[in-house]
Amino acid sequence: MSSPLEAIIRAAATATLDPDAVPAAAHLLSDEFVSEHVERYRHLHAHPELSSSETETAAYITARLGELGLAPFAVGGTGVVAVVENGDGPVVAFRADTDGLPILEQTGLDYASSATGVLPSGEAVPVMHGCGHDTHIVAGLGVAQLLVERRDEWSGRVVLIFQPAEETAAGARALLDDGLWLKAPKPDVVLAQHVGPAPELVTFLNPGNMASLADSWRITVFGKGAHGSQPEQSIDPIVQAAAMVLRLQTIVSRELAPQTPAVVTVGTFHAGLKENIIPETAEFTVNVRTPNEEVREQVLSAIRRIVAAEATASGAREPRIEEISRFPRLYNDPGLTPGVAAALEAEFGAGTVISMPMGMGSEDAGLLGDAIGVPVVFWGFGSMPVSEFAGGMPAANHSPFFKPNARSAVITGTRAAYAGILHFVGSER
Amino acid sequence: MSSPLEAIIRAAATATLDPDAVPAAAHLLSDEFVSEHVERYRHLHAHPELSSSETETAAYITARLGELGLAPFAVGGTGVVAVVENGDGPVVAFRADTDGLPILEQTGLDYASSATGVLPSGEAVPVMHGCGHDTHIVAGLGVAQLLVERRDEWSGRVVLIFQPAEETAAGARALLDDGLWLKAPKPDVVLAQHVGPAPELVTFLNPGNMASLADSWRITVFGKGAHGSQPEQSIDPIVQAAAMVLRLQTIVSRELAPQTPAVVTVGTFHAGLKENIIPETAEFTVNVRTPNEEVREQVLSAIRRIVAAEATASGAREPRIEEISRFPRLYNDPGLTPGVAAALEAEFGAGTVISMPMGMGSEDAGLLGDAIGVPVVFWGFGSMPVSEFAGGMPAANHSPFFKPNARSAVITGTRAAYAGILHFVGSER
């Protein structure tokens, strides 16, 4: 969470952002609508599924969309798409992503997840909606209902896309590979939104880059095993990989300009089965965020260089590097973004739309538009009462303590989605 | 493997150590005996079990001892003890350890292990007799048979102890806690032996320390999790633990005298589930070998100091340190050791007994004597034809490639055990 938002949040936390004070709120979402979607949210939150394994989630979405009279269909495995048709007009695609994360939830919520899943490696892990995709689903279902119920307010077609596997950068690609834009009408614009630890009724976006390029690699370091008492018989892969981890820090600290926003995170490190055996190998993963292709190439090249050289320093052979995922750019169309921002401000009130990117996060939503040359607009939305910011910043996405307020998230997410979509297909457009 | 043995081995590899040239070999072990025990060895090698889980192994040992007319009984869980009685005379205890290791065997032998086991953590792992305890068992069974069949050559009592869990330093302690020396006669001496990657018919021992003190610790490093793109929200436990790993190297390189033989090995390092999530914690294990209590305290204290300080450097709270195991001294009685060495030399020929310790290995056998104030003598024995040393040193204990020769190990291990025991209870003593 970058400092501009923090500044806004601090201001907000001492001011009053009153839901009831915002006129549009009164009639758009009925108490019944909100209650029902809060329940849906609690259900979804308690039942997260890992990337590319969203089968129950897909079934749930399909059922709810079917109840609205829509004709949802599967795309890309566990993806679900439905088209709401309403006469002539633009075609808007709206994407909600649906997958959870291998995190052990520690929110203490009564609807906290106790789910488990199985990683591609075969490892069983706890699962949590730690990035808030459950709020995306429920807002997607909510906006579907609004679009169906309020056809007098708009005309055109809306392609609702419930996309799996955003966290692994595999979902958007899977939808495209499965012919998304052959099975659904090609849109004039692709919209998407993401929840964050920001106050309710607040949204944020800016023209240009909204998220970083992101690359994840798995690096296998080769040593030579031996008894723990005989280091001279070994090439210690743990010392070797630890040296790599420390040396990788110098890419950001020494090789990039201070003004260049980039991250090199080692997210996992695994080696060895027994304390008195020096293992044969160590494996770690790196996750890289860069602002553009040029920096991306520079950082990935530096990682390759450092990893290979540290292996040489250990007298070991060159490590194996495998790509886990590659997130594309998420580029908000400069022509369309100001209009969407204005629509969000009209919906939530003056001062609620913050001009800022998502920070260093990554997103594969942009690919859905980039792949067919269609502009994209993506925004963030808040999910917590202002009062929760009094004592400092609450836990953020990917924390085991990340805890959107159900009611705040439903109201802000659904209204933002509806406002964004109606900016393009609304009767007053 | 320390240099004295290497020198001997190199000499041996260019000379001839002829089994048939050693007179005692001719009549002691019949061809039938050797063939049968080679088969037993192949069976045991193919069916290793993890420390404290040696149930099938214990059943196998019990069955074989029963076939000899002995009355084996269980001690300390999966331990098996049998007393061979033969009139008046000294009481000798002879210990063989029985557990395998969580190593994926890569010897390519037709009787290689494909066994799996479950670690205390619940993790399923491959298992291998990677430290050669299968040779110890088969030599223990062999010496039992010799003792039973050749009662005219000795008098007294021999307590045969098949001890579990040597690798975790839990076995000797478990036997003692279960009343070993109440259930079996208290001995005048405790003997034990260990296989190594040395030529057949070679043994090695020295008075005083035969093995290092060894301590294993599990260290849990506490950080603060966050999304991989937001290091500023995190306290990165992987960078923290990597810094610890590198700093721990300086204990041996800078804090101990060059003449002080000590090892600090980080044998495992585990952190993180997903490449784009900075985890909350990292866990690594250290295995420490030291020559005496003074150095042991110095090294353990340095580890505590470094680990705590590196946590502070990261702004993290103090790591948790848990003891996994603690190996006691293995001290060969200076009065008795020369006699045992002479007996081994008489058995295998001049020049076959090498004066050297086991190196930096650890052993809990010493505890069986230390606990009751009884002297201990422990020796190593070779297990490979001299020809295997022509191209350099073969793979050592705890390597996935460690491969004693079945016939060499049976002959050398059984004869060494019998010679060592008869040194104390033999008619010619």
Next chain:
Amino acid sequence: MSSPLEAIIRAAATATLDPDAVPAAAHLLSDEFVSEHVERYRHLHAHPELSSSETETAAYITARLGELGLAPFAVGGTGVVAVVENGDGPVVAFRADTDGLPILEQTGLDYASSATGVLPSGEAVPVMHGCGHDTHIVAGLGVAQLLVERRDEWSGRVVLIFQPAEETAAGARALLDDGLWLKAPKPDVVLAQHVGPAPELVTFLNPGNMASLADSWRITVFGKGAHGSQPEQSIDPIVQAAAMVLRLQTIVSRELAPQTPAVVTVGTFHAGLKENIIPETAEFTVNVRTPNEEVREQVLSAIRRIVAAEATASGAREPRIEEISRFPRLYNDPGLTPGVAAALEAEFGAGTVISMPMGMGSEDAGLLGDAIGVPVVFWGFGSMPVSEFAGGMPAANHSPFFKPNARSAVITGTRAAYAGILHFVGSER
């Protein structure tokens, strides 16, 4: 050099920025004026002096100002101030800094420096005008001559300040401590400029922060000396300090948000006299750049934490930290900056004024205004023909290869200074 300027430079390098095409150039600086000032520049460049030792430089400046009929006086040791009076009107202060750097010049210029100086530590070092302050002096002398010769174009008073010791952040403070604003009229605005490796006729500035806050610390690490063969008798201060250097990298890589521009540089590291003696101490210096007070405090606190903890990890006592210098903010007044930018654009042509800060550089010029509550405007100016950018970026400030073009620097620096000053006191203001 941050990317916006690089983009401009690349564009410029393929376009044509023609000095003769800019009308104002024709009459403002005569060929004679340019030739004379190029000679002055070559003289100054060949005779750099270290911070706070600018005695010859001050004498030279004083002589030249005296030749113009001005009455220069010394302030703050080696500072020189002259006031050009011209009737009623605003008071403008214009600052030029005068010190060189301890760098061994490697430009190969025929007027390259072979000067040496003595650091406060007593060490003799080579000296170079490696940051281009010689261009500042010559532009200051040039603008003094223009102000004297062209009194019909302006009215008011201009305080010309030739400030020593900018590189050590001691100069502005020294002037103030010596009563600068009691000895010279208190100005309405403080102006200053800085040369960079940018094309001639290009200037750059923006409202708000123009430079980083900068702090420099000297850190003395305490170990325990011993013979090189007896590390166990020592606490090795070199290993300790090396561990600090690597750990300090994690402040930028892990503790700050990727969007926060900050630098932690270890610029010097000195320890030991003889290869076989482990020394008692090691000393290194850090130079820190931060965008604001909050980040400054965070980074300095992290340095203190890491340095203390790494000492503890070594079993050493806490290092000594001494402040070498502390650069204040350099804050361009948001109200006045656009006007100065417009004046520079009027002078040099459309597209020549780039909106950007200096990058991560530091400057104490801001203090001259901040200390008396007077607004400051500071800009950068280019110094090299466009053709020099064809093959990539030329060497930058503080490089031993940094090489402004004498003629380009004289013309751009003098004209920029005159345009900036006349924006406030010019007849057409």
Next chain:
Amino acid sequence: MSSPLEAIIRAAATATLDPDAVPAAAHLLSDEFVSEHVERYRHLHAHPELSSSETETAAYITARLGELGLAPFAVGGTGVVAVVENGDGPVVAFRADTDGLPILEQTGLDYASSATGVLPSGEAVPVMHGCGHDTHIVAGLGVAQLLVERRDEWSGRVVLIFQPAEETAAGARALLDDGLWLKAPKPDVVLAQHVGPAPELVTFLNPGNMASLADSWRITVFGKGAHGSQPEQSIDPIVQAAAMVLRLQTIVSRELAPQTPAVVTVGTFHAGLKENIIPETAEFTVNVRTPNEEVREQVLSAIRRIVAAEATASGAREPRIEEISRFPRLYNDPGLTPGVAAALEAEFGAGTVISMPMGMGSEDAGLLGDAIGVPVVFWGFGSMPVSEFAGGMPAANHSPFFKPNARSAVITGTRAAYAGILHFVGSER
């Protein structure tokens, strides 16, 4: 100081080693002799000179030897040689080394050194007799006097060699290159001794290696300089060299067997002139101790590998490695050593001769014999009253606090030298 000596010292410190209780002391050294030589010691201690600059020291030695009627001559620059002739018999060479060290003495003695010297680099440094070579000189002068005055006790020739530059391994080589064994009679044995922080009247030696092989290298690391605020323009040589320093620790901790006594010390580290300039280069020195040629090659090869790889990791070119010095073996002749040990024991009493090497120290004395195929015997001698060991080990050689007791050193050093020499040329031999 290795543990055997510590054990002896601890025993000694609680026992009584009484100088007056040792008969030989009574008549050998008169009170006047001791007082005079204590004065000489204090003079020499107060006037140390750096290696290869021992001009005043050589003059002093020459004067004293001349006063004895000997005919000293210069060899190898600042070396001084004198032959004491006394009829037929063996030829014994006795070497005393004469150089001081660049250490700032901190003993607080009233005759502490305040001398300075100039290193080959041109740097001015303090100088101290930090390795006790002043005790060697004074014992050499003392033994010369005894040999001259007590001709009835011996016959043969003694070549007294006052050798410069032992600390840089250049002195013995310089003597040989200057034709030492052409200018002086070729000896039957070469003797030498070295002071240590051991009790007076104690000596120590053993057959075989008495000291390590030692190699010193200067390593120049190449980076790319830049302003401290622009790390992206630089290749930071300080971070690069710091990474090397930490990685070099793994040679001892991970690449050598725990039983292999070896040291890799980084004794100096110098980089940078100014805190805000990233320098072009860094320079550090390594000092390596190894027990034999095989380990020496392994360690030096590992240093080369690590240094080159870490440069590659930084994207820098390969560092430059230059040899500073290379100490040969110091090998005590196994045939002659027991006799010398017996002679020392006869001189100082039972239990005063300890069987141990010097530890990891290095010495070029061995070269004087090795170069001409003549056996060498070298011993250490104590220099402090037993009472000084009550509170623990006193400061050792190369410490700024190393403080032999003048009287203890004179008595022990002179008597040991005389006993050692007379073992070969004494009338009772």
